[in-house]
Structures are given as structure tokens and as C-alpha cells.
Amino acid sequence: MVTALLSCSDEVIEPLQKDEAYHVESPSGFPKMIFDMAGNPVTVNGVALGKKLFYEGRLSRNNTISCGFCHIQEYAFTHHGHNVSHGIDDRLGIRNAPAIQNMAFLKNYTWDGVSHNLDERSLVPITTDFEMDSSLPEAAGKLNADAKYKQMFKAAFGDGNVTGERILKAISQFMVTLVSAGSKYDQYKNGQVAFTNEETQGMNLFQQKCASCHSGELFTDESFRNTGMYYNAQFDDRGRYRVTLDWNDNMKFRVPSLRNVEYTAPYMHDGRFYTLDAVMNFYSDQVENSPNLDPQLKQNGHIGISMNTHEKQLIIAFLKTLSDKNFISNPKFAE
Numbered sequence: 001m002v003t004a005l006l007s008c009s010d011e012v013i014e015p016l017q018k019d020e021a022y023h024v025e026s027p028s029g030f031p032k033m034i035f036d037m038a039g040n041p042v043t044v045n046g047v048a049l050g051k052k053l054f055y056e057g058r059l060s061r062n063n064t065i066s067c068g069f070c071h072i073q074e075y076a077f078t079h080h081g082h083n084v085s086h087g088i089d090d091r092l093g094i095r096n097a098p099a100i101q102n103m104a105f106l107k108n109y110t111w112d113g114v115s116h117n118l119d120e121r122s123l124v125p126i127t128t129d130f131e132m133d134s135s136l137p138e139a140a141g142k143l144n145a146d147a148k149y150k151q152m153f154k155a156a157f158g159d160g161n162v163t164g165e166r167i168l169k170a171i172s173q174f175m176v177t178l179v180s181a182g183s184k185y186d187q188y189k190n191g192q193v194a195f196t197n198e199e200t201q202g203m204n205l206f207q208q209k210c211a212s213c214h215s216g217e218l219f220t221d222e223s224f225r226n227t228g229m230y231y232n233a234q235f236d237d238r239g240r241y242r243v244t245l246d247w248n249d250n251m252k253f254r255v256p257s258l259r260n261v262e263y264t265a266p267y268m269h270d271g272r273f274y275t276l277d278a279v280m281n282f283y284s285d286q287v288e289n290s291p292n293l294d295p296q297l298k299q300n301g302h303i304g305i306s307m308n309t310h311e312k313q314l315i316i317a318f319l320k321t322l323s324d325k326n327f328i329s330n331p332k333f334a335e
Contacts, residue, residue: 019045019155022173024104027181029189029217035104035176040119042173045155050174052152053167055335058142060088060132067122067171068335070097070131074328076260077101077178083271084235091130094235096271098256099264101180101327107222111253111269114243118172123164136164143167180259180327181217188321195321202318209305210315212296219258219322225294226251228287228304232270239269248292262323276319280312 022042026033053059055068070085071077077100079085085093095111103109108116115121125131126139143149143162150160157166187193195203206214215221224240231238231251240249253269267273273282287297287304297304307315327333 019043022047022177024176025179025181027179027186027217030102030181031105031216031218033104034107035118035172040169040172042176043156045152046157046170046173047177049152049156050170050172051333052149053171054174056143059126059134059139059167061134061138062088063142064088065132067125070125071100073330073333073335074263076180076263076324076328078264080263080265083266085131087125087128087131088133091133093128093130094237095269096266099260100175101178101259102218102257103178104176105218106257108254112240112243113224113254118175119169121175122168122171136167139167140164178327178333180324182326183259183324184321185318186324196317198314198317199321202314202316203321205307205311205315206318209307209311213255213294214258220255223255224249224252225255225296226290226292227253227283228289228293228297229268229272229282230288232272235270237270250292251290252292258319259322260324260327262320263328276316277312280307280315283307284312 020043022044024033024035024037024042053067054071055066057063057066057069059066065088070079070087072080074080079097082097084095085097087093098109098111100109103118108114109118109121115124123136126134126136140162143153149162153162153166153170154160156170184193184195184199188195213221213223213225226239229251238250240252240254241247243249261267261276265274265276267276267279273279283297283305284307285304287293289298289303293303300306
């Protein structure tokens with residue numbers, strides 16, 4: 001029954017008559033879950049509703065843009081091929097759409113850290129003029145006119161009243177289930193597979209040169225750092241400074257997770273690099289010095305990270321072990 005519930009959003013969905021708690025995976029070694037399960041209990045019916053809403057174009061002003069439009073599963077829920085998000089009427093955003101995986105374990109979710117409550121996160125894309133350009137009352141009004149949705153809201157929340165708060169909570173319930181912890185790296189950690197010599201060397205180099213920021217099992221310390229990228233006047237984005245208005249935060253962006261990084265090109269907050277090779281070359285040779293450049297990038301008289309060509313390829317070999325093929329092809333996440 002659960003399988004039918006989580007199938008294609010276009011099918012007739014029969015919610016469970018008695019809702020059940022949804023078991024959210026908490027992989028070994030992951031940090032403590034941050035998501036507030038008490039404030040928004042994750043249930044089977046809630047997740048099914050959230051999934052349908054995630055792929056629902058009617059959340060946008062002209063019924064064309066859904067969350068899934070920019071967060072595409074086969075690319076670890078990023079907007080592949082676009083350096084920044086493309087929204088309604090083909091309007092451009094200012095940032096690269098981030099991966100939405102393992103969000104239940106993260107403290108914040110955006111490049112500048114302005115969002116740290118998953119139950120409120122979807123409000124921004126729904127209402128922003130260059131994304132969905134709608135409002136919660138407008139979206140709720142459309143869904144209230146749909147008998148199938150009223151049935152699903154009743155199954156998830158106890159009655160058929162469609163509200164903006166419930167829309168947001170259901171979407172976040174679905175996003176909480178997007179757990180990626182089945183990569184070759186995870187299998188290696190569990191003693192199930194062995195690394196090649198190149199992957200082992202790459203892991204050792206990564207720990208020496210990259211893990212001070214991309215740390216832990218999520219491969220991010222969730223800090224905000226100036227990594228020496230030039231200011232892009234086209235998007236006028238100064239990162240954390242937009243939130244704090246503290247010039248010490250100029251050009252500081254949140255350290256992204258590197259899980260599934262093989263699938264999430266282009267890279268950086270504005271998608272300026274289209275390959276991992278370009279990212280490696282930037283960190284070795286193109287980092288711009290500035291007063292608040294991260295100290296990790298100006299050590300021993302060198303600006304950037306000291307790496308030769310061979311070392312870069314070894315690190316990339318390790319990064320590809322973070323690819324979770326089952327996650328990007330899991331049918332229970334698909335539209």
C-alpha cells in the first residue's frame with residue numbers, strides 16, 4: 001500500500017486510512033537530526049502529499065514552475081545545465097540551485113544562511129518574483145478546488161482544509177526523506193567494498209587539503225567562508241553580507257556538502273564552474289586575495305590550495321566515490 005501511495009503523482013492516490021509514522025533514515029556517523037519532528041511529525045500520508053506538492057506547478061503564478069523544476073532528482077535535486085535558477089517566464093535568479101539531500105541533518109539550507117527552518121524554506125521560492133511569483137493564499141486557493149488534494153490534506157492533517165502552513169509542512173516532510181547515504185564511500189566505511197589505489201590516495205589528499213571545511217559525514221561544516229571568488233556584478237551577490245550587513249561577511253558563502261558532487265554541476269554559488277577540474281584549478285591557481293579571505297586559503301605564503309595536476313585528479317577520483325546512484329534513481333522520490 002505504501003508503494004502505491006508514493007508512486008507517480010499523476011496517478012489516483014489512495015491515502016492510508018490510518019496514517020502512520022514515516023521512518024526517516026538516520027545513517028551511521030551522521031550528525032544528530034536537526035529537523036523538528038515534534039513540531040511537524042513525518043507521516044506516510046504527509047510525505048505522499050509533500051511529494052505531490054513538490055512536483056506541483058500550481059504553486060506558481062502561471063501553473064508552470066514546481067520545486068522539482070529546479071531540483072531535478074537525477075542531478076541530486078539540482079538545476080543541471082543552468083548556472084543560476086530559471087523561474088517563471090524564464091526569469092533568472094542570482095544563485096545556483098543547491099542540492100536538497102540530507103536536509104534533516106543540516107542547520108541551514110541556503111548559500112547565505114538566511115534560512116534555517118525547513119518548514120519555512122519553501123515559502124521563499126513560492127513567493128519570490130523570479131522563481132514561482134505566487135503566494136500561499138493563491139496556491140492554497142487553487143488546491144482547495146481540487147477534490148483529490150482535499151482528500152490528501154485530510155489524510156495527512158486530519159481535515160481537508162488546505163492552508164499555506166500545511167503546504168509548507170508537507171513539502172518539508174517529503175524533503176526530510178531525501179537521505180543520501182549509499183555511495184561507494186559509505187560502502188567502504190561499512191567494510192563492504194574496497195577503494196582503488198587512486199581513490200585511497202585521493203581520500204588521503206582530500207583529508208589533508210579539503211576536509212577542514214568539507215568535514216564530517218555530510219562533507220560540510222556548514223560555515224560561511226570567503227573562498228576567493230571574484231564578485232560577479234551580473235548577480236550582485238555578496239553572500240552572507242546580504243543577511244548580516246557586516247562587511248566582514250562580504251563574499252562569504254555557505255560551505256556546500258560534497259555528497260553527489262559528481263552529479264551537481266555547475267559549481268559554486270553562481271554556477272561559474274562547469275567541471276570538477278575547473279573547481280580544482282580555481283583553488284590551486286585562481287583564488288583572489290582579500291582582507292577576509294578564509295585563513296585556510298592563505299597558508300605558508302601561498303594563496304589557495306597547493307595541488308599539482310596529479311593530486312587534483314586523485315582528489316576527483318575520491319569525490320566520485322561520494323556518488324549515490326540509488327539515491328538519484330530511487331523511484332519513491334520521482335515524479
